[in-house]
Amino acid sequence: MRGDLRRVLRLTVVGVRHHVLCMSTSPMILVFTLVTPLAYATLAFYLFRAADRPGTPAQVAVGAGLMGMWESVVSRAGGAVQTQRWLGTLETLVMAPMPLAVSLAHITLAAAIVGTYSMGATLAWGMLVFGMAPAFTDPALFVLAVAGCVVSLGMIGMLLASTLVLLRNANAVANTLDYPIYLLSGVLVPITVLPGWMQPISAVLPTTWAARAVHLAAGGGGPGEVLVPMGIGLALSLGCLLPAVRMIAWVERRSRTAATLALT
Amino acid sequence: MITRAKVRQGARVIVIGGAISYRALFTWTAPAMFVSSLFVVPVLQLLFFTHLGRQLGVADDRFFVIGGAVLSAGFPCVFGGTMAVANERAYGTLGAVLLTPGGRVALWAGRMVPYVLNGLIVAVFTLVTGVLILRVRIAPADLLMIVPTLVTAAASCSALGLALGAIGLMARDVFMVSNLAMTVLLLVSGADVPRSALPGWMRAVGEVTPVTHAVVAARAVAGGAPLADALPALAGEAAIAVVLATAAVVLLRWFEHGSRRRGALDAH
């Protein structure tokens, strides 16, 4: 049992590392994972300033970092199957005795981890350019909240990976998923002025809770304040993961029937 | 002497040549991606910034709806202008295009017309959708007055795209460049943040880049000011369009000469 657990852990580390390396060597990463979030951070900083809003300016850096994380998951996890198909590695992955869901989980987790490059960039940017340091009392708690967010996003990524592959125009759909989540989940700043009918949607989105946990940890919240939303976020994401895993098994079987594993 | 036939010939180059190259070169014409990038995303972006503005109490909805609509013209125009040049090269047709005897200005103006129209349609759609969803009160007559500002913005953004495309002939990876250009416009144009909050150097950059002046003009007319009041801003935007278009034509001509000399017109 201990041995099994260690094997799973090792598999996860090796697999995630592998895909993080693959993603990190793409030149596009510079623009979309670093520059765009920095632009958002800058824009948001001046928006906050225009509002003459008191409070924590570090929220801006953290929020822009979260935006970058979500963008990474939507684009990289949402297109995971298609990307592997293009690389020609989808067949190699399917042919391994490991369920396809496991390989895909590595990819979606890697996507969320690569997204944390954005968080690092916006935090550094905020401190260097605008002198806004996060007010955490406990850096470890912040790291924990970000890690929880990574795991949440990884699980949501599985749902995206399994549903978007069924759509012929997956790219076009993935393209539209950024702003709604920024808006509904209060990624940059909690939006209390949302129309009433949107608020329940916001409340059941795991991203809402994961973002809240990260924001609270960055703002100096205590363990109690941070861990509760983080836990809710993880639980809701787990709710995404279960149907996703079943769907991926179905997708794999369907591809074996329709001969679409190797198609570009 | 300019004869009628010559004018007609020039018009044909502009309209037909432009339309054909538009279809051949605008790789987004895959319908779903086209609709999603050009029509859905700008509206969603507009909704996001409007609500953010409401939440922070920065400005009213109209501020963001107008800003978002004008900015939405930028996306298809900057990318389109870049692609007009870059794809000619990627498809290996640039040599043939540059060697045609027709006037260069007509040629590249023709390339731009479809993108300007495209940008206008996108911007009008974004504006109307934003106004309807957010129930922003703008008099219908004032809405109509916004159209000229959108046309001007589309023209200056297309010119920017063309200039970037021309630079792209010498540099690699033009799309990285046009992506960055859109990010810069978002930051400095004041479409989604009051420019008064921006630091001096960003405001200065905004003075000379597309979108900024068009946004000022559009906000003025949307607020009920007569078009005359918006004319100075509109003229500023138009001036930027002219300068960028000239720069693009000069760059392209320079490139043409240089590569003819080196005999490497289609070198990658």
Added chain:
Amino acid sequence: MWAVEAIGLSRVYASGAGWFRTRGARITAVRDVSFQVPEGELFGLLGPNGAGKTTTMRMLTTLLLPTAGTARVLGHDVARDPVPVRRVIGAVSGGDRGLYDRLSALDNLRYFAELYGVEPRVQRARIGELLELVGLTGRARDRVEGYSRGMRQRLHVARALLHRPKVLFLDEPTAGLDPLAARDLRQTVARLVASGTTVLLTTHYMAEADQLCDRIAVISDGVVCALGTPAALKDQVKERDVLEVEVYGAAAEHIARIEELAGVRGTSVEEREHLQVLAVHTDRGAGLLGPVVAALDGLRLGKVATREPSLEDAYLAILQESGRESAAEVRA
């Protein structure tokens, strides 16, 4: 128990198949294919392009579901129990894609070793051993994107061998390789078979099949039209002579005239630089040299010789005959 067993295996493709569209043209790529491969054998599927070799391999390696029939690998059903099959097989699907180009060979192998559940303790040694086997030791830390076609193919082989598979599937392993690289790869395959691995390979090179395989199934238009050892296949054309004529400028009408001669069983034409080599299969001792030359109607001739049929002749004869049969089927 057979290493590989196919029973009436068939596959129909619905072309233009999207996710939910099954209408449109249907292509029967593999039709009622049956064969058995005992453990330790090197079994070849030989056939021209589009014969259905890859389709058969994909079904056997669990990537594609058969539309009829069954197949088992070491007793496991490839359609119903894919995971046990995947544990015991390795496969190289041909082509130079399917690797993570931006990473090194070592990184690629480490990742797949983990996915194949190779014991962590033995991983390092196993990877080193395989890199040595395929001759990539010196380049193991280089990014795959800089590899040649042959190096990629060898890396694929190393990847497929990580978990010491009992059955190895190679789809056109030497296609696109230069002769030297192809020879190295064939040697590697021969060594694997010598060490007890069962190998199934596809090829459209006669010589490769002749040299490597214990038994060959000749497949054409999705149908197995002959099966046996290379020697047995040659025996099928034992009752023939092959008349080989070098000729300048033979046209279809000349060939047609020759094929109408009594005692001619078939012809094949190989285009050389400025001449053609015409092989005329005749009944043994038919002595058709005169009539054939007459049929060529005054064309300039080069060397003319009569020889024993080779495996290549057997292959061509088999394909021609099966072609005639299917043509007859169509007419019927």
